[in-house]
Amino acid sequence: MTVALLWVAIPNAEVSNSFGFFHSVRVLDSAKFGSVDRSLLFKGKAKKGRNLKWKPSSVNIDLGNPCIGSGSKLPVISSMVASPAGEMAVSSEEKVYSVVLKQAALVKRQLRSSEDPDVKPDIVLPGTLSLLSEAYDRSGQVCAEYAKTFYLGTLLMTSERRRAIWAIYVWCRRTDELVDGPNASHITPTALDRWEARLEDLFQGRPFDMLDAALSDTVTKFPVDIQPFKDMIEGMRMDLKKSRYKNFDELYLYCYYVAGTVGLMSVPVMGIAPESQASTESVYNAALALGIANQLTNILRDVGEDARRGRIYLPQDELAQAGLSDDDIFAGKLTDKWRNFMKNQIRRARMFFNEAEKGVTELSAASRWPVWASLLLYRQILDEIEANDYDNFTKRAYVSKATKLAFLPIAYARSFVRSSRMSSPMTSP
Ligand SMILES: CC(C)=CCC/C(C)=C/CC/C(C)=C/CC/C(C)=C/[C@@H]1[C@@H](COP(=O)(O)OP(=O)(O)O)[C@]1(C)CC/C=C(\C)CC/C=C(\C)CCC=C(C)C
Numbered sequence: 266m267t268v269a270l271l272w273v274a275i276p277n278a279e280v281s282n283s284f285g286f287f288h289s290v291r292v293l294d295s296a297k298f299g300s301v302d303r304s305l306l307f308k309g310k311a312k313k314g315r316n317l318k319w320k321p322s323s324v325n326i327d328l329g330n331p332c333i334g335s336g337s338k339l340p341v342i343s344s345m346v347a348s349p350a351g352e353m354a355v356s357s358e359e360k361v362y363s364v365v366l367k368q369a370a371l372v373k374r375q376l377r378s379s380e381d382p383d384v385k386p387d388i389v390l391p392g393t394l395s396l397l398s399e400a401y402d403r404s405g406q407v408c409a410e411y412a413k414t415f416y417l418g419t420l421l422m423t424s425e426r427r428r429a430i431w432a433i434y435v436w437c438r439r440t441d442e443l444v445d446g447p448n449a450s451h452i453t454p455t456a457l458d459r460w461e462a463r464l465e466d467l468f469q470g471r472p473f474d475m476l477d478a479a480l481s482d483t484v485t486k487f488p489v490d491i492q493p494f495k496d497m498i499e500g501m502r503m504d505l506k507k508s509r510y511k512n513f514d515e516l517y518l519y520c521y522y523v524a525g526t527v528g529l530m531s532v533p534v535m536g537i538a539p540e541s542q543a544s545t546e547s548v549y550n551a552a553l554a555l556g557i558a559n560q561l562t563n564i565l566r567d568v569g570e571d572a573r574r575g576r577i578y579l580p581q582d583e584l585a586q587a588g589l590s591d592d593d594i595f596a597g598k599l600t601d602k603w604r605n606f607m608k609n610q611i612r613r614a615r616m617f618f619n620e621a622e623k624g625v626t627e628l629s630a631a632s633r634w635p636v637w638a639s640l641l642l643y644r645q646i647l648d649e650i651e652a653n654d655y656d657n658f659t660k661r662a663y664v665s666k667a668t669k670l671a672f673l674p675i676a677y678a679r680s681f682v683r684s685s686r687m688s689s690p691m692t693s694p
């Protein structure tokens with residue numbers, strides 16, 4: 266019996282241990298997980314790897330980015346950006362949108378049916394079922410430990426969906442811990458390559474440990490594609506080599522990698538309401554917007570903390586336009602220039618939240634509550650930054666327990682409202 270299986274049996278203390286086992290632990294009870302022929306383990310086969318082609322209909326289409334639009338004083342993102350050499354390059358927004366289209370196309374059929382037919386039958390090998398449910402329970406514990414409110418929200422979902430979301434959550438948390446956790450200083454690009462190889466293995470039915478096994482099972486049951494997972498690892502690679510972002514285009518790509526991807530991973534599990542009239546692409550676009558909004562909020566909340574690690578995620582060109590320098594940030598100068606700059610950044614983050622709102626109402630009924638709760642609570646952090654008079658150098662904006670509790674019934678009430686006024690950003694007038 267290997268370390269990983271023992272780890273699963275160790276109570277909560279290990280959870281707070283920030284997943285200190287990464288990369289040092291090697292496998293697993295391969296008889297149970299690693300080397301078993303996947304086709305023996307599963308009755309149904311995941312419908313993955315279809316070679317769908319997609320292309321943006323025009324480079325100038327409205328990509329549904331909330332930064333585009335009249336009246337915004339923020340830099341507008343165009344579909345094409347000029348390189349220093351004057352060549353035209355595809356913008357981050359367009360690159361990301363092509364992933365959104367691909368993800369939407371991959372799952373279109375499965376997500377719209379009413380009785381969860383996308384949920385594949387359970388593992389059939391004797392003894393494996395209980396191990397698997399242990400793996401899912403463990404994922405739930407980790408989720409509860411790290412994100413209590415979100416965990417509570419998942420309890421309303423069907424059990425298949427809930428445990429799938431836990432498995433995805435845990436994988437994301439572990440991926441983030443690689444570059445942010447206690448072992449971060451030992452993490453090299455090679456370690457991330459290994460993490461990616463391990464991801465590929467689990468998608469092919471060869472999980473490395475118990476927590477991977479839960480995700481491995483999830484991806485056979487829901488039409489979850491590997492691309493957003495790989496992209497999240499790419500975001501972590503970016504974090505290893507980059508500590509400045511020239512402009513919003515660069516920052517947008519980073520936000521997609523580390524957070525927009527979460528939206529794309531989650532929608533296939535959360536499901537779109539069967540009665541929804543919205544295009545699948547528009548729902549994915551909203552999910553992407555929620556991830557971007559959350560990450561922008563994270564960045565605005567953590568300016569001081571990041572600066573102390575030598576990192577500035579804010580777009581350099583916008584800082585310069587506002588008359589601000591890196592040194593102002595390192596010195597934590599709370600000036601009117603800074604306040605005005607922050608007002609614009611907050612406004613942009615709110616635009617992404619607004620874009621996301623349009624999609625929540627299209628999700629399957631039981632998935633709406635946790636998403637509303639997460640959206641309302643995260644957006645509230647922006648209000649807290651304002652309440653702190655934009656001092657995100659020395660104060661960490663947070664949402665109090667009382668405010669959280671007040672938001673939960675609001676989120677619950679909102680989850681009963683649904684509208685189908687969305688249409689594809691490709692076809693809307
Ligand atoms: C149509 C529609 C609106 C659908 C909803 C789609 C959906 C569920 C979107 C979820 C968006 C979301 C919660 C994104 C997470 C963004 C985030 C905070 C990313 C963090 C990255 C790194 O940031 P940083 O290091 O700067 O921050 P920390 O100081 O470390 O916090 C992340 C930490 C990446 C890892 C992400 C997670 C651990 C969250 C994963 C969450 C899920 C899989 C569940 C999502 C489901 C719900 C209901 C919110």
Ligand SMILES: [Mn+2]
Pocket residue numbers: 441442445
């Ligand atoms: Mn982190």
